[in-house]
Amino acid sequence: xxxxxxxxxxxxxxxxxxxxxxxxxxxxxxxxxxxxxxxxxxxxxxxxxxxxxxxxxxxxxxxxxxxxxxxxxxxxxxxxxxxxxxxxxxxxxxxxxxxxxxxxxxxxxxxxxxxxxxxxxxxxxxxxxxxxxxxxxxxxxxxxxxxxxxxxxxxxxxxxxxxxxxxxxxxxxxxxxxxxxxxxxxxxxxxxxxxxxxxxxxxxxxxxxxxxxxxxxxxxxxxxxxxxxxxxxxxxxxxxxxxxxxxxxxxxxxxxxxxxxxxxxxxxxxxxxxxxxxxxxxxxxxxxxxxxxxxxxxxxxxxxxxxxxxxxxxxxxxxxxxxxxxxxxxxxxxxxxxxxxxxxxxxxxxxxxxxxxxxxxxxxxxxxxxxxxxxxxxxxxxxxxxxxxxxxxxxxxxxxxxxxxxxxxxxxxxxxxxxxxxxxxxxxxxxxxxxxxxxxxxxxxxxxxxxxxxxxxxxxxxxxxxxxxxxxxxxxxxxxxxxxxxxxxxxxxxxxxxxxxxxxxxxxxxxxxxxxxxxxxxxxxxxxxxxxxxxxxxxxxxxxxxxxxxxxxxxxxxxxxxxxxxxxxxxxxxxxxxxxxxxxxxxxxxxxxxxxxxxxxxxxxxxxxxxxxxxxxxxxxxxxxxxxxxxxxxxxxxxxxxxxxxxxxxxxxxxxxxxxxxxxxxxxxxxxxxxxxxxxxxxxxxxxxxxxxxxxxxxxxxxxxxxxxxxxxxxxxxx
Amino acid sequence: xxxxxxxxxxxxxxxxxxxxxxxxxxxxxxxxxxxxxxxxxxxxxxxxxxxxxxxxxxxxxxxxxxxxxxxxxxxxxxxxxxxxxxxxxxxxxxxxxxxxxxxxxxxxxxxxxxxxxxxxxxxxxxxxxxxxxxxxxxxxxxxxxxxxxxxxxxxxxxxxxxxxxxxxxxxxxxxxxxxxxxxxxxxxxxxxxxxxxxxxxxxxxxxxxxxxxxxxxxxxxxxxxxxxxxxxxxxxxxxxxxxxxxxxxxxxxxxxxxxxxxxxxxxxxxxxxxxx
Numbered sequence: 001x002x003x004x005x006x007x008x009x010x011x012x013x014x015x016x017x018x019x020x021x022x023x024x025x026x027x028x029x030x031x032x033x034x035x036x037x038x039x040x041x042x043x044x045x046x047x048x049x050x051x052x053x054x055x056x057x058x059x060x061x062x063x064x065x066x067x068x069x070x071x072x073x074x075x076x077x078x079x080x081x082x083x084x085x086x087x088x089x090x091x092x093x094x095x096x097x098x099x100x101x102x103x104x105x106x107x108x109x110x111x112x113x114x115x116x117x118x119x120x121x122x123x124x125x126x127x128x129x130x131x132x133x134x135x136x137x138x139x140x141x142x143x144x145x146x147x148x149x150x151x152x153x154x155x156x157x158x159x160x161x162x163x164x165x166x167x168x169x170x171x172x173x174x175x176x177x178x179x180x181x182x183x184x185x186x187x188x189x190x191x192x193x194x195x196x197x198x199x200x201x202x203x204x205x206x207x208x209x210x211x212x213x214x215x216x217x218x219x220x221x222x223x224x225x226x227x228x229x230x231x232x233x234x235x236x237x238x239x240x241x242x243x244x245x246x247x248x249x250x251x252x253x254x255x256x257x258x259x260x261x262x263x264x265x266x267x268x269x270x271x272x273x274x275x276x277x278x279x280x281x282x283x284x285x286x287x288x289x290x291x292x293x294x295x296x297x298x299x300x301x302x303x304x305x306x307x308x309x310x311x312x313x314x315x316x317x318x319x320x321x322x323x324x325x326x327x328x329x330x331x332x333x334x335x336x337x338x339x340x341x342x343x344x345x346x347x348x349x350x351x352x353x354x355x356x357x358x359x360x361x362x363x364x365x366x367x368x369x370x371x372x373x374x375x376x377x378x379x380x381x382x383x384x385x386x387x388x389x390x391x392x393x394x395x396x397x398x399x400x401x402x403x404x405x406x407x408x409x410x411x412x413x414x415x416x417x418x419x420x421x422x423x424x425x426x427x428x429x430x431x432x433x434x435x436x437x438x439x440x441x442x443x444x445x446x447x448x449x450x451x452x453x454x455x456x457x458x459x460x461x462x463x464x465x466x467x468x469x470x471x472x473x474x475x476x477x478x479x480x481x482x483x484x485x486x487x488x489x490x491x492x493x494x495x496x497x498x499x500x501x502x503x504x505x506x507x508x509x510x511x512x513x514x515x516x517x518x519x520x521x522x523x524x525x526x527x528x529x530x531x532x533x534x535x536x537x538x539x540x541x542x543x544x545x546x547x548x549x550x551x552x553x554x555x556x557x558x559x560x561x562x563x564x565x566x567x568x569x570x571x572x573x574x575x576x577x578x579x580x581x582x583x584x585x586x587x588x589x590x591x592x593x594x595x596x597x598x599x600x601x602x603x604x605x606x607x608x609x610x611x612x613x614x615x616x617x618x619x620x621x622x623x624x625x626x627x628x629x630x631x632x633x634x635x636x637x638x639x640x641x642x643x644x645x646x647x648x649x650x651x652x653x654x655x656x657x658x659x660x661x662x663x664x665x666x667x668x669x670x671x672x673x674x675x676x677x678x679x680x681x682x683x684x685x686x687x688x689x690x691x692x693x694x695x696x697x698x699x700x701x702x703x704x705x706x707x708x709x710x711x712x713x714x715x716x717x718x719x
Numbered sequence: 720x721x722x723x724x725x726x727x728x729x730x731x732x733x734x735x736x737x738x739x740x741x742x743x744x745x746x747x748x749x750x751x752x753x754x755x756x757x758x759x760x761x762x763x764x765x766x767x768x769x770x771x772x773x774x775x776x777x778x779x780x781x782x783x784x785x786x787x788x789x790x791x792x793x794x795x796x797x798x799x800x801x802x803x804x805x806x807x808x809x810x811x812x813x814x815x816x817x818x819x820x821x822x823x824x825x826x827x828x829x830x831x832x833x834x835x836x837x838x839x840x841x842x843x844x845x846x847x848x849x850x851x852x853x854x855x856x857x858x859x860x861x862x863x864x865x866x867x868x869x870x871x872x873x874x875x876x877x878x879x880x881x882x883x884x885x886x887x888x889x890x891x892x893x894x895x896x897x898x899x900x901x902x903x904x905x906x907x908x909x910x911x912x913x914x915x916x917x918x919x920x921x922x923x924x925x926x927x928x929x930x931x932x933x934x935x936x937x938x939x940x941x942x943x944x945x946x947x948x949x950x951x952x953x954x955x956x957x958x959x960x961x962x963x964x965x966x967x968x969x970x971x972x973x974x975x976x977x978x979x980x981x982x983x984x985x986x987x988x989x990x991x992x993x994x995x
Contacts, residue, residue: 245890360946
């Protein structure tokens, strides 16, 4: 029915809505309901088929712009141009003066057009017609914000050809006008007895058609993606209105993209996410296990025991101090490492344990713990290979029987220097590594001097897998776990320092003249250590000392004289003739003794080996002294006067201002005595051969001439 | 890393071990806000820390509306007072490339470098040794510039280019998905593209011009100069540069958090090919 000729306001307000609703309700009976629920659909103006008809009109659409406005066409004869239907009275008043409506309708045109959703001109079902409401053409202005309550969830309206039930009341607010349109479209199939708009003027109907055409165009489904513009725009606007971002117009394109993407992504939810998150959950589970391990049964007793004998260091405290220096892994990560260390101490018989540091790798990182086992509980199953074995001059297996003796090589492999016993020197501590806290700890094998020697010559990144091969020149004897262990040994020897006086030599070994081999290699904590002023620690490097033995260039901390063994081996040696080319005497290598102050460390090309800082300049009274190593970037030590700790975080390489140059392969070794058997000679040239032959023949000739002439025939054979 | 989310960013980047001490952090939070106000920057990034022998340089960068425009670099020795650095020129870079070794930590320190220069005097041409003085500030500027050009990265989709030219922060960037986060091709160099035009037409056809307008990391030379790792069990992806050790980029997949920080000695790792 017609709307009352209420002036169509562009935006209908709620009240109108209310009114309409009421009115509508009133006339439900009368009119076939439309399912247009929308109440405020600013959409489009429909041109109205204002159906002049009185059909009780259910104007479902509440005054505001009904979404379906364009439907008007068929409905009403009066199509007043999309007059905003403000309200249609459900009354069954036979169309209010159509013309009036039309007049009214006229103005809204303007906005209507913007709304864009031209109706596809689907004829509305009868009821609509009946309502002859004015459809308001409410343009999709943003101004009509109210309409925009369109919730994204457009409830699909039942597309009925026939009378639709419009659960108007509820739906009103919710339905998007678009739905209406859609319905309208579908409706087009229904048979509508659309009364031809009575008296449709030429102009409005053209407009209407135009709108309908435009809407039809918008509803066209894209052949590529299956979307249509109509739906997409409505989705986007819904999203914008829901989320209300700032400056939406600036990010409009992005929102459009997102809406399109969102349309697809839902389908993958079930499967996709599972796979991705799986590793996350695994780690989380493992780490949860860390947190749970602390539950003991028989609580009290064991708790005390545990507290008493704790080998676990106070990692959190050290982490706090290191944080003052700007070094650290973050509190919760450190805590997890702490728990992992606890797990380590619980499962192995460990006397003392320390968080050594973290070494970064390409694929995974290493968390390193330095551990000292309890007395007698060493787990040394590693086979000792080639300890002090001498290599025979292998090739010379006496083949004296044969005519062709192979030349004997007098190459003698340099004797492998034996590794140090555990608990001494470079193998003083045992190291455990893991990739991430929660993963199992793996013990690193003890280090062999050869490995240290070669590790000094190569520079390789760690990959994170302990069994990865180390491909380098000179060839590294071992895989990544050995290389890692060697670097850890070098770093410890180079950068583990403590304040002067913290450690002192053990008293038992005080006075003895030690063999140079031994050296002072044991120390213990000084119970009378009183601490050094932090400022002193910062100012002078002589207040710090190394407490780890220096590694000699041989690869060991304690000198191993390989000559002695050689003498024994001589008896077993097989060569008699060749002379040995080994030196009879090797200089003993001496390194700085233990507990040397670090002021004695060598500089690197004018760069001091250590940098000292106070942790904070602003509050010096509580600051701590921080030492950074310039030789091994990433090695830090702190002390607050009484306590100290060392830490390493980095890639595991030494610093050198010059670029790394791989060592050149040695010159070819002269393995065999030179002599006619192995000396290469040029092949004789033709002339030489002929001359030789001629000479031979001459000799033969002479010989034969002497003997007899019978052999002349045979001479020919010699040719 | 964005100065707005400094604390969270530092926490996420802490896997590399070197970060900031609490007093530096606190001073940064306040001073960077003041810098933003005084210089009227759109965004302020905390670039990182260059370790010197005597003192460390703390570097920040200010961005204007156009994200790809030249960034202004500021440095400070105590995180409280910031001084603007001049923009880098090629001459500066060339000049400071001869300096090796650590930074001193004193901006007015001068490096001496002896060069042989040919001097023409009349008919004679002989070489003279000239001692060139290079200021540490120059070196600082050129190192920061080199690092930025080489290894400053952002995830794909974080910036988008408007048809008018300027590049904006993409407010609808929701983060990379996990599978994308593990690929090098999802990260771009945060600089004007250099290699884009060298791509074949076929490759260009797949690019989205509003998002893919920078070089990706895939074709970096030497190959393998980035280490990608997932930390915290897939909740964080960390890229570390092996060419400039000390640069850490972090991103939490499916969230908007990303950033990079450089904490290191400011020296390029020329040994990289030997080390891989």
